[in-house]
Amino acid sequence: MALYADDSKLYRTIKSDADTENLQLDLNEMNSWTETWRMKFNTNKCKVMRLSRKKIQSHVSDYILGHESLELVKTIKDLGITVSDDVRWGKHIAEITAKANRTLGLIKRTCRDFEDQTVRKLLYLTLMVRPQLEFCSAAAGIFIRVVVPVRSKIPAYVGCGATTSYKVYFKLP
Secondary structure, eight states, X not given: OXXXXXXXXXXXXOOSHHHHHHHHHHHHHHHHHHHHTTOOOOTTTOEEOOOOSOXXXXXXXXXXXXXXXXXXXXXXXXXXXXEETTOOOHHHHHHHHHHHHHHHHHHHHHTTTOOOHHHHHHIIIIXXXXXXXXXTHHHHTOIIIIIHHHHTTHHHHHTOOTTSOHHHHHTOO
16 A cells, blocks of 8 residues: 555556455455445545556456445556556647646736846746646656657747757856
C-alpha cells in the first residue's frame, strides 16, 4: 500500500489467480480497518487499473470494496500525471501540451501590447508556460520528444528572431 496525504493506493503484481484473490483479501482488510475506525472509503473515487503492455491480460478479476464493485479504468490522473493502462504517455503529453498552448494563447491575447521582451520572457520562463511543459516531464521521459518541439513555437512570441535558437535566447542547456 502506498499513502500520500489522504490518498492511498493498493497494488500487487498479478501473475496467478492466487494473486487476484490476495488483492481482494487486501481490499477486504482495508475495508475492515475503515469500519473499525468508523471511516469510509468513497467508492465512487476508488478505481481499478491494470498496468500492462500485453494486449491480452490473463488473471482478470472484478474487485469489490465493501459491498460495491470497483470501476475498471483505462486512464487515471494521479498527482497531476495522467497514467494509462498501457504504460504509455500519449494522453499525458497531449494534456500538458494543450494546457501550455492555452496558457500561451492567453498570454498572447492579454499581453499583446507588451513591448518589453524581458516581461514576455519572464511570463514564459517562470510564471506560466515552461513550468507546465516541464511538470513531471523527466519522470515520464518525454522532455526531449515533446517539450523541446513545443518550446520551438515560443521564441516568435517572446521576441527573438526566427534565426535565433531558442536554446541560446533562453540560455537553456
